[in-house]
């Protein structure tokens with residue numbers, strides 16, 4: 214029994230799960246406790262076999278035969294009621310535990326940094342944060358219940374066996390020992406398969422996610438065939454693993470059947486001898502056989518039960534693997550609160566790598582004085598977005614430092630840092646809900662007036678006024694029901710209500726035609742007024758007035774200066790400018 218479920222695991226898992234069970238311990242105990250009489254009442258029915266045989270079949274006492282059916286039905290009714298109560302309680306407890314674990318996991322997910330999301334796909338997140346919680350707690354409660362009720366019913370039934378014939382009981386118990394032996398072999402194999410299954414199931418979920426998010430791309434590139442194949446391959450793998458699991462675990466039950474038949478065979482053989490030699494009555498023998506059947510029958514299922522226990526233990530392991538994760542970006546012990554920007558944001562010899570060993574920013578040094586607008590331009594993949602992501606600490610620098618008014622941002626609380634920064638991305642994420650809800654994300658305290666002002670500054674006022682539901686118009690998941698430009702302007706309005714002193718704008722106009730670009734540009738110009746701005750632009754026409762233009766090519770600052778200075782210099786910027794100018798001329802002709 215010791216090796217059955219590795220003791221260390223058992224204790225470790227039990228200890229770690231305890232805080233989630235603790236608030237409901239009384240109901241959990243009651244629910245599990247009720248399974249004790251449910252299990253032991255099995256023995257009562259078996260016990261009745263002896264007087265029934267001896268008094269009715271042999272002694273022919275009619276009053277006893279009249280009583281037995283009532284007693285059996287009576288006990289079964291009691292057993293049924295207890296079972297119902299115990300099931301109800303156990304399900305309640307299991308769901309409460311699931312809830313607790315899920316909430317804790319979700320809180321952890323919210324804490325994780327960008328690198329974590331870069332390196333884990335959505336399917337893995339769905340599977341490990343949602344499914345595992347259920348698997349773990351339902352499995353835990355269900356199996357503890359089963360295990361205990363089977364144990365108590367076994368103890369009671371073994372009592373019946375011993376009462377009726379200790380000789381036969383010894384044979385039966387010896388055989389019982391053999392039951393557990395094969396289980397040890399299954400464990401290790403299972404662990405491997407389950408690990409692969411999780412990866413495989415997660416990849417199937419990712420496909421669903423991508424099909425949802427990329428449905429237009431799939432349709433327009435007619436990728437239905439490819440995706441169907443991809444899905445077949447992924448599900449084939451889950452099928453293969455499921456079968457592998459059956460192959461390596463399901464021989465347990467049939468093997469137990471065989472062991473069981475050996476036990477029954479031996480008992481019948483020896484039992485006949487004991488009856489003939491007058492050592493036990495035939496009543497003893499029938500009661501014994503009934504109890505033995507009742508004892509062995511649930512044990513036949515022990516193989517499957519064991520697989521379920523292992524599964525939930527493995528899920529618990531995975532849960533704590535997640536709960537043990539530490540985000541790489543976290544507040545320093547005595548993190549300071551960032552005060553409003555006084556002087557400047559500075560990059561001091563900043564190097565950065567997303568993937569260890571592949572540096573994407575090399576020795577960036579840059580000063581962004583308060584109230585200035587700094588434009589980042591340069592070749593695609595050069596590192597502009599990366600530079601801007603370092604300011605709110607979406608990633609941490611690998612070498613060097615980003616400082617605000619001379620303080621390394623690593624010493625500041627993330628919350629106070631990010632409260633000072635409003636970001637508008639190229640691909641802005643809007644959430645399902647209404648326009649109002651999406652704007653309020655920028656500032657949950659925003660009042661009606663501030664909201665309309667933000668909409669006005671974002672050049673969205675007319676549009677929202679014309680909507681039948683106005684601010685309460687639903688915009689669909691990810692803002693699906695809005696146009697590209699409307700989405701951007703809503704994101705700008707969201708940044709507006711935040712009213713942060715530092716603004717980061719990444720490529721905000723690149724996806725638009727000329728007319729809407731002008732509208733969005735106007736909105737952006739409004740947003741940039743009186744703030745410290747880092748703006749990333751591909752269209753150089755939009756940033757000519759910036760205080761400083763920084764050209765970032767291949768992770769390095771190629772040159773920096775004002776528009777006029779850089780043009781006069783005749784370097785990278787003027788080449789970029791000449792190219793865009795030429796393109797524009799060509800388009801006109």
Ligand SMILES: Nc1ncnc2c1ncn2[C@@H]1O[C@H](COP(=O)(O)OP(=O)(O)OP(=O)(O)O)[C@@H](O)[C@H]1O
Nearest residue numbers: 331567568573591592593594595596597598599600
């Ligand atoms: N999450 C990520 N994980 C790994 N590498 C990344 C990640 N994001 C960007 N990169 C890499 O870092 C480099 C810089 O990317 P970045 O997005 O900063 O470029 P960019 O100048 O903004 O380009 P663009 O003008 O096309 O937007 C690129 O080589 C890119 O492949």
Ligand SMILES: [Mg+2]
Nearest residue numbers: 597598599720
């Ligand atoms: Mg970019």
